[in-house]
Amino acid sequence: MRKLSLAILLTLVATLALQGRSWAYPIKNAPILTRNALYASGPLGRVSCPEPPVEAGDVASVKNYLVPLVRCLDTVWAAQFKKARLPFVKPGVRFLTKPQRACGRKWGKNIQAIYCNPTRQIVFLLDKSIVDDPGDLFLMDVIAHEYGHHVQNLAGMWKAYDRLPGRGENEYLEQTRRHELQAECLAGAFIGAVWPSLDRTAEDWNDLVAADRRSGDEIADVRDHGKGRNIANWLSRGYKATAPSACNTWIAGSAMVA
Numbered sequence: 001m002r003k004l005s006l007a008i009l010l011t012l013v014a015t016l017a018l019q020g021r022s023w024a025y026p027i028k029n030a031p032i033l034t035r036n037a038l039y040a041s042g043p044l045g046r047v048s049c050p051e052p053p054v055e056a057g058d059v060a061s062v063k064n065y066l067v068p069l070v071r072c073l074d075t076v077w078a079a080q081f082k083k084a085r086l087p088f089v090k091p092g093v094r095f096l097t098k099p100q101r102a103c104g105r106k107w108g109k110n111i112q113a114i115y116c117n118p119t120r121q122i123v124f125l126l127d128k129s130i131v132d133d134p135g136d137l138f139l140m141d142v143i144a145h146e147y148g149h150h151v152q153n154l155a156g157m158w159k160a161y162d163r164l165p166g167r168g169e170n171e172y173l174e175q176t177r178r179h180e181l182q183a184e185c186l187a188g189a190f191i192g193a194v195w196p197s198l199d200r201t202a203e204d205w206n207d208l209v210a211a212d213r214r215s216g217d218e219i220a221d222v223r224d225h226g227k228g229r230n231i232a233n234w235l236s237r238g239y240k241a242t243a244p245s246a247c248n249t250w251i252a253g254s255a256m257v258a
Contacts, residue, residue, distance in 0.1 A: 027178070030163075032155075032160040033161065034250045037155075039245045039248055040084070040245070043243040044080055047075050047193065047194055049197050050199070051140075054134045056131070056133060061134075065134070066124065069144075072194060076194070077151055092122070103119075112124070115146045122146045122147065124146075135211075147190070152186075174254065177223075178249040178250055178252070180225050185235065188238025189239065191238075191239055192241070205239070212231050212235050213229055215231075216231040230256060
């Protein structure tokens with residue numbers, strides 16, 4: 001889920017007492033997360049993905065910007081999964097014009113898009129706030145982030161993440177940040193792979209990174225996504241490497257996923 005430039009805002013349910021301790025550590029006993037075949041698959045292939053123009057106030061225009069991006073994401077990640085010798089299927093994509101139930105629950109506050117892992121579907125809200133003031137690279141970042149969750153799902157990482165033991169709220173939150181920051185890094189890898197085909201400047205990229213940092217700081221009270229500087233850092237890591245190998249958040253030091 002994302003609002004501004006953040007991708008998933010999870011609703012925190014019941015948490016466990018910390019008993020005076022917290023555990024913050026890189027994941028050690030989940031090879032699907034730490035040594036996934038996707039990390040050894042090399043850089044993403046270069047794909048031409050020119051951006052259609054976006055007209056403010058026009059739902060169809062925003063949708064027509066996103067649909068070709070999804071096709072580009074399909075092409076890039078299908079090829080990458082083939083290199084990794086992993087099975088691939090395209091996600092479903094659903095557009096809403098007003099909040100409604102999705103993924104079996106009520107649409108939450110400040111959510112722009114979500115990924116439903118049981119149904120492998122991306123749901124994107126084209127509400128008045130985004131349609132009246134669409135930011136094209138923001139739209140690209142949102143859809144690429146949600147697609148990053150699809151990548152995690154297909155590669156077995158989502159299931160492995162769900163099965164991680166948790167010994168308290170702090171540990172649970174750190175694991176969730178690793179999950180979210182990896183999706184942001186995978187979004188950056190895709191954007192970096194298609195960047196040469198975009199009519200974009202270095203300033204455009206820097207503006208997106210700065211927006212990621214600001215938006216992270218604006219919801220600093222939501223501890224399951226990471227600080228603005230870390231969100232921007234993982235986006236940039238993916239962009240520079242254009243490879244999943246840069247996105248192994250599961251072995252990163254705790255400060256990198258704070």
